[in-house]
Structures are given as structure tokens and as C-alpha cells.
Amino acid sequence: xxxxxxEAPFDLGAESAAFARGGRDMGAIVTFTGVVRDFPDRSLxxxxxxxxxxxxxxxxxxxxQEATARFSLGDALVIHRYGRxxxxxMIMMVATAAAHRQDAxxxxxxxxxxxxxxxxxxxREITADGAEWVAARETDEDALARW
Amino acid sequence: MNVLYFAWVRERIGVPREDVETSxxxxxxxxxxxxxxxxxYALAFSDLDAxxxxxxQELADFDAPLVGVREVAFFPxxxxx
Numbered sequence: 001x002x003x004x005x006x007e008a009p010f011d012l013g014a015e016s017a018a019f020a021r022g023g024r025d026m027g028a029i030v031t032f033t034g035v036v037r038d039f040p041d042r043s044l045x046x047x048x049x050x051x052x053x054x055x056x057x058x059x060x061x062x063x064x065q066e067a068t069a070r071f072s073l074g075d076a077l078v079i080h081r082y083g084r085x086x087x088x089x090m091i092m093m094v095a096t097a098a099a100h101r102q103d104a105x106x107x108x109x110x111x112x113x114x115x116x117x118x119x120x121x122x123x124r125e126i127t128a129d130g131a132e133w134v135a136a137r138e139t140d141e142d143a144l145a146r147w
Numbered sequence: 148m149n150v151l152y153f154a155w156v157r158e159r160i161g162v163p164r165e166d167v168e169t170s171x172x173x174x175x176x177x178x179x180x181x182x183x184x185x186x187x188y189a190l191a192f193s194d195l196d197a198x199x200x201x202x203x204q205e206l207a208d209f210d211a212p213l214v215g216v217r218e219v220a221f222f223p224x225x226x227x228x
Contacts, residue, residue, distance in 0.1 A: 034228055050154055052220060055204035080227065092228060112228055118206070120220075121227035122154035133155050136224035 001068055001076045003060045005051070007083040012090060019077050019095045026074040028101035030108040032094050038087040045126045049082040049091070052120035056080075063114040071107035073098050078111060082121065113143040148213070150177075152191070153222035156198065159191040174200050174219060175209045191221070199224055 004010075016031050036047045064076050077095040085091060092115070096107035115121075123134040151164045171177035178195065181188040192198070195209060201220040202211050213219070 052151070052153060052201070052204070052222070055201060055220070058204060116228035117225055119227040120153070120201070120222065120225055122223065123226045124154070133223065134226045136226050140226075141224075 001064050001073075002078070003057065003064050004077075004079040005057055005060065006079070006081055009081070009089065010079050010093065012093060015077065015079065015093065016095060019075065019097070022097055023074045025099065026097040027099055028104035029095065029097045030101070030104040031096075032108050032112055034091040034093070034112075036085045036087050036089050036091055042127050042129070044087050045128065047085050047087075047091075048124045048126060048131075049085065050122045050124070051082045055120050056082075059119045060115070063111060063118060066114075067096070067107045067110045071096070071098060071103040071110065073103065073107045076107065076111070078115070080115065080119070080121065110147055113140075113147065116140050117144060148177075148216065149218045150181075151218065151220040153220065155223060156191050156221050160187055169213075171213055173209070173213060174202065174207065174211050177213060177219065178209065178221075197223060 012033055020029050038044045060078055064078050068076050073096050075097040080092040094108050094111045096104045098104040117140045125132050125134060148167050148169055149164060150167045152160050157163050169177055169180055171180050178192050182192045199222055200207050200209060202216055203218050
């Protein structure tokens with residue numbers, strides 16, 4: 001299991017390839033990548049991501065440990081960035097390895113749902129009109145209930 | 148006690164962290180104490196449903212006791228991922 005919090009970009013290809021070289025008894029690997037999305041009706045200049053140093057690393061690790069135990073993952077990777085990102089840049093990735101695909105998919109979905117609403121990150125969108133904090137959606141919280 | 152603020156809570160209060168001398172017994176007591184101090188706190192804490200709290204870097208609720216606690220953080224619902 002590896003959990004990384006960093007400001008710098010990460011290399012999705014290199015990270016995915018290194019992760020896939022992990023274990024021989026893992027028949028399924030799932031990766032998910034989150035990207036800064038532009039909007040058709042308003043031009044996004046940047047997205048700023050703030051976090052809570054100390055608690056962020058602990059929360060990411062706790063979530064990854066729980067996913068690993070719950071879905072019998074052979075390995076898990078979580079990379080999350082902070083700071084100022086431009087549209088099209090990758091914000092974060094998760095990768096899960098399991099013996100069978102359902103656990104790998106479920107493990108990745110679990111990681112994403114909990115990272116979204118239980119890891120202390122806050123996003124702010126910067127447009128020509130100013131800056132606005134991204135509000136959490138009720139569906140984010142509902143997503144946790146299914147686990 | 149070290150009190151931290153993040154995102155728009157930080158912006159409304161105007162500082163990212165401060166040392167607070169308090170005898171508040173719970174998070175809710177601490178909120179009431181701060182809100183009674185100055186308008187900027189009252190504004191930031193006007194709707195507790197819109198806020199989350201962490202006590203010593205663990206998510207908690209507003210009734211959490213503060214005995215022996217070193218750090219309390221206030222912030223809006225998280226938007227990671």
C-alpha cells in the first residue's frame with residue numbers, strides 16, 4: 001500500500017506500470033484518475049486545493065487501509081495533489097489490485113467515495129469572475145451510505 | 148488550545164490558526180465562546196450544519212469533549228477526489 005500527498009504532478013503511466021508489476025497472484029487491477037475539469041459556460045483558470053497537513057495524510061492512510069482489508073486488496077495506491085492546478089491537470093489517482101475484478105472495482109470506488117468526503121481537502125475554482133469554493137454535494141454523502 | 152480554520156471558514160475569520168485560551172468543555176461551548184467575541188466569528192459559525200469539526204485531527208461532532216485536547220479545526224464539508 002502506498003499513499004502519497006504532493007503538490008507536484010505525477011506520471012500516470014509510470015505509476016500505473018509500476019503498480020501493475022506488483023504481485024503475480026493479482027488477476028485484476030483498476031485505476032481511476034481525477035482531472036481538473038473546465039466548464040463550457042465559464043472559463044476555469046485554475047483550481048486551488050487546500051488541505052489539512054497531518055490530518056490529510058492520516059485520513060488517506062486510514063481510508064486506504066480500510067479498503068485493503070474490506071476488499072482483500074493485494075495492493076492499493078493513492079496519490080492526491082494540492083496547490084494550484086490548471087484545467088486538464090490530473091488531481092489524483094487510485095489503483096487497486098485484487099485476485100478478482102469485482103474487489104478491484106469496489107475497492108477503487110470505495111476509495112474514491114471516502115477520499116471525496118472524508119479526506120480534508122477543499123477545492124476552490126478560479127475563473128475570470130473571481131474565486132469560489134466548491135460546495136460538497138448531498139450525493140457525495142449519500143455515496144458513503146452504500147458501503 | 149490550537150484552533151485551525153480551513154477554506155471559507157479561514158477566510159471569514161481571517162487567520163489560518165490561533166492559540167485560544169479557553170475553559171470550554173465541548174466543541175459547542177468553544178463555538179459559542181468564539182462567536183461571542185467578535186462579529187467575524189459569529190458570521191463564520193452562524194450555521195453549524197454547514198460546518199465540520201476535527202478534534203486532534205479526527206472528525207468529531209459538536210458535542211465532543213475538549214478535555215486534554217490540543218487541536219480543534221473547523222472547516223466546510225470536504226471536497227477531495
